[in-house]
Amino acid sequence: MWIKIECVILVLISGALPVLAQDAATQPGLEYPQSIFDSDTCCWRELSAAGSYVQAADLIKAYLRYHDQVENRHSLQWHLGQMLAMGDQYKEATKQFKKTYSVLYSWFGGADGKAWYLYAKGTVAFLERDKKKFIRLMEKWPPQSIPDRNFDMLRPYWSIGNFHIMKLPHTDRFKKQYFLDCMAAIPVV
Numbered sequence: 001m002w003i004k005i006e007c008v009i010l011v012l013i014s015g016a017l018p019v020l021a022q023d024a025a026t027q028p029g030l031e032y033p034q035s036i037f038d039s040d041t042c043c044w045r046e047l048s049a050a051g052s053y054v055q056a057a058d059l060i061k062a063y064l065r066y067h068d069q070v071e072n073r074h075s076l077q078w079h080l081g082q083m084l085a086m087g088d089q090y091k092e093a094t095k096q097f098k099k100t101y102s103v104l105y106s107w108f109g110g111a112d113g114k115a116w117y118l119y120a121k122g123t124v125a126f127l128e129r130d131k132k133k134f135i136r137l138m139e140k141w142p143p144q145s146i147p148d149r150n151f152d153m154l155r156p157y158w159s160i161g162n163f164h165i166m167k168l169p170h171t172d173r174f175k176k177q178y179f180l181d182c183m184a185a186i187p188v189v
Contacts, residue, residue, distance in 0.1 A: 027062050034071045037063055038079070048083060057083035074100045078120070090127050097124050111142065119150035126154075 029036075029043035037043045044063075047056035060080040063070075070076060081096035101120040105113035118137050125134040141151055 027059055029059065030063055030066045034067075034076070038076065044079065044083065048086070053083045053086035054089070057087060057089070085127065094124055094127050097127075114142065115148055115150050119154065122154050 032042065039045070044056040044059045047053075047059060057080055060076055060083060064073070064076055064080070077096050078100045081093040081100070084090075084093035084096060097120055101117050103117065106117040109116070118141055122134055122137040125131075125137060138154060141148075
């Protein structure tokens with residue numbers, strides 16, 4: 001019985017290795033450590049700066065496939081979501097964003113964990129055009145004694161005058177500006 005299972009596992013692994021090798025051969029940067037791959041002068045960020053969001057998303061997906069263990073998987077999944085959203089792939093972007101937070105962050109992560117949870121969940125509510133959830137999340141944000149970049153990113157979309165954005169088509173320039181603002185506010189790893 002165990003021999004059959006080991007043979008099946010071996011076949012599955014041997015089938016995956018050529019795909020990973022092909023990714024590395026055809027997509028430069030996959031062999032880099034995350035600190036270089038995620039720097040502002042390399043790889044997916046260069047593609048993003050050139051407006052090639054779908055290609056940047058594809059490169060991040062390939063990197064995550066190629067590297068089983070990375071320093072900060074959540075960071076790359078968040079950036080993958082951003083690139084997908086910028087490429088008008090909102091449903092897939094939302095799936096990626098949801099992989100970057102858990103209610104446990106809010107419960108046990110201190111002020112930073114709670115802020116990340118609210119920011120990420122607020123971004124998903126924004127993409128899903130869920131005005132009630134978005135308002136509820138913004139109202140849960142703890143009072144700030146020091147500036148909070150995440151809250152500052154969502155605040156313009158919280159004001160009553162900007163809720164019309166949620167009624168516009170997904171390709172609207174305001175949504176794209178939101179993600180451009182987010183990209184500019186997130187420090188490079």
